Amino acid sequence: MITIILRWVLNALVLMIIPRIVQGISISNFSSALIAVLILGLVNALIRPILLIFTLPINILTLGLFTLVVNALMFWLVSTIVPGFNITNFWAAFWGALVYSIISIIINSFDR
Numbered sequence: 001m002i003t004i005i006l007r008w009v010l011n012a013l014v015l016m017i018i019p020r021i022v023q024g025i026s027i028s029n030f031s032s033a034l035i036a037v038l039i040l041g042l043v044n045a046l047i048r049p050i051l052l053i054f055t056l057p058i059n060i061l062t063l064g065l066f067t068l069v070v071n072a073l074m075f076w077l078v079s080t081i082v083p084g085f086n087i088t089n090f091w092a093a094f095w096g097a098l099v100y101s102i103i104s105i106i107i108n109s110f111d112r
Contacts, residue, residue, distance in 0.1 A: 015085075073093070
């Protein structure tokens with residue numbers, strides 16, 4: 001249970017760093033980051049798999065690179081739901097989702 005909470009807080013900290021790296025993303029406070037990470041987890045668990053199934057043909061044609069577009073759309077969707085977490089355009093969502101994923105993978109690799 002503690003690892004889940006620790007991972008949640010660490011991912012929120014990562015989300016707080018993203019606006020310093022990617023222009024077009026803003027987050028107002030840490031509570032917005034915590035809520036955004038929670039909603040992002042739910043969206044990635046519930047909506048993303050369905051969207052990946054629907055986009056499977058284009059994903060196969062692009063050798064899986066279209067998954068990056070799906071990740072950006074999920075990131076952008078969360079910004080429309082969570083107040084205090086704003087993304088101005090698709091490219092900001094794309095680069096923000098990419099940076100968030102890379103940093104999260106690195107942090108979560110230390111847990112093993």
